[in-house]
Amino acid sequence: MANIAKIFASRAQGVLQAAARQPQVATRFSSSSTNNWEYIKTEVAGESKNVAVITLNRPKALNALCNGLMKELSTALQQFGKDQSISAIVLTGSEKAFAAGADIKEMVGNTYSQCIQGNFLNDWTEVARTQKPIIAAVNGYALGGGCELAMMCDIIYAGDKAKFGQPEIALGTIPGAGGTQRLTRVVGKTKAMEMCLTGNMIGAQEAEKLGLASKVVPADQLLGEAVKLGEKIGTHSNLIVQLCKEAVNTAYETTLQEGLKFERRTFHATFSTADRKEGMTAFAEKRPAKFTNE
Numbered sequence: 001m002a003n004i005a006k007i008f009a010s011r012a013q014g015v016l017q018a019a020a021r022q023p024q025v026a027t028r029f030s031s032s033s034t035n036n037w038e039y040i041k042t043e044v045a046g047e048s049k050n051v052a053v054i055t056l057n058r059p060k061a062l063n064a065l066c067n068g069l070m071k072e073l074s075t076a077l078q079q080f081g082k083d084q085s086i087s088a089i090v091l092t093g094s095e096k097a098f099a100a101g102a103d104i105k106e107m108v109g110n111t112y113s114q115c116i117q118g119n120f121l122n123d124w125t126e127v128a129r130t131q132k133p134i135i136a137a138v139n140g141y142a143l144g145g146g147c148e149l150a151m152m153c154d155i156i157y158a159g160d161k162a163k164f165g166q167p168e169i170a171l172g173t174i175p176g177a178g179g180t181q182r183l184t185r186v187v188g189k190t191k192a193m194e195m196c197l198t199g200n201m202i203g204a205q206e207a208e209k210l211g212l213a214s215k216v217v218p219a220d221q222l223l224g225e226a227v228k229l230g231e232k233i234g235t236h237s238n239l240i241v242q243l244c245k246e247a248v249n250t251a252y253e254t255t256l257q258e259g260l261k262f263e264r265r266t267f268h269a270t271f272s273t274a275d276r277k278e279g280m281t282a283f284a285e286k287r288p289a290k291f292t293n294e
C-alpha cells in the first residue's frame with residue numbers, strides 16, 4: 001500500500017514538473033495562419049481567446065471519420081495542447097451531424113491482416129490523450145465512431161436534436177474505439193448492451209438522463225454554451241485543471257481505494273503550486289485570484 005501511495009505521489013509530481021517544463025510563451029495558433037485543413041476548421045473563441053474550437057468539416061459524408069480527418073484532428077489537438085494561451089478545447093460538427101461514424105466506404109475493403117499490421121485506429125487515441133479539458137458539442141448524429149469520439153472527450157453538451165448510437169452491429173462488426181467500454185462505464189451494462197446489440201439510437205434527453213451528456217441545450221445555442229463552459233474552466237488555473245482532469249479520469253482506470261489514494265496525493269501536490277497558494281489567499285483577502293499556472 002505504501003508503494004502505491006509512493007507511485008501516485010511521484011505521478012502527481014511528474015505532472016507538475018512536466019507542466020512546469022512547458023514553455024511559458026507559446027506560438028499563437030490560429031486557423032488561417034499555418035494550417036490548410038481539408039476536413040476540419042480551427043479557431044479560437046471566448047472573450048480572452050482562450051477556448052479553441054475544432055469543427056469537423058466533411059459535410060458531404062456527414063463528418064464520417066476518414067483517416068485524413070482523424071490525422072488532422074490529432075495534429076490540431078497536439079497544436080492546441082502545446083499552446084499556453086488555450087485553456088480548453090471544444091470539438092463540434094455540423095447541425096446535422098457531429099460525426100456519422102468511421103468512414104464505412106474507406107474501410108469496406110480492409111482485411112484482418114491489414115487492420116493488425118497497419119495498426120488501424122491508431123490515429124484515434126489523441127483525443128483521449130489530450131491533457132487539456134475537451135468538450136464535445138454534439139448536434140445531430142453521433143453514431144459509431146462519432147459517439148465514441150464524443151465519449152473520448154471530458155464533457156458532452158448535446159443539442160436538443162442530437163442522436164447517439166452504436167450501429168456497428170448492423171454492419172457486421174462491433175464498436176472499435178470505446179463503444180463497448182466507455183459507453184458501458186457511463187450508462188451501465190443493460191443500456192450499453194441494448195444499444196450495442198440493437199444499434200438503436202437514443203436522443204439528447206435520454207443521453208442526459210443516462211449521464212452520457214451533461215447538458216442539453218437548443219441546437220442553435222450549443223456552440224455558444226460549450227464555449228462558455230470552456231471559458232468558465234479557463235478562469236481557473238490551467239495547471240490545477242490538468243491535475244483535476246487526471247484525477248477524475250483515474251476513477252475510470254483503477255479501484256476505488258487506489259483512486260482515492262491518487263486523489264489524495266494529487267491534492268497534496270497542489271500545495272507545491274503557486275496557484276493553490278494564490279487561490280486560497282485570494283479567497284481570504286476577498287479578491288479574485290490571479291492564477292499564473294505555476
Ligand SMILES: CCC/C=C/C(=O)SCCNC(=O)CCNC(=O)[C@H](O)C(C)(C)COP(=O)([O-])OP(=O)([O-])OC[C@H]1O[C@@H](n2cnc3c(N)ncnc32)[C@H](O)[C@@H]1OP(=O)([O-])[O-]
Nearest residue numbers: 060061062064100101102103104105143144145167176177
Ligand atoms: C472507429 C471504430 C469503429 C467504428 C465503426 C463505425 O463507426 S461504423 C459506422 C457507424 N455509423 C453508421 O453506421 C451510420 C451510417 N450512416 C447512416 O446510417 C446515415 O447516413 C444517417 C442515418 C446517419 C443519415 O442518413 P441520411 O439519409 O440523412 O443521409 P445519407 O445516408 O444520405 O448520408 C449522406 C452522405 O453521407 C455518407 N455517409 C454517412 N455516414 C457515413 C459513414 N459512416 N461512412 C461513410 N459515408 C457516410 C452517405 O454515404 C452519403 O453519401 P452519398 O451517398 O451521398 O455519397
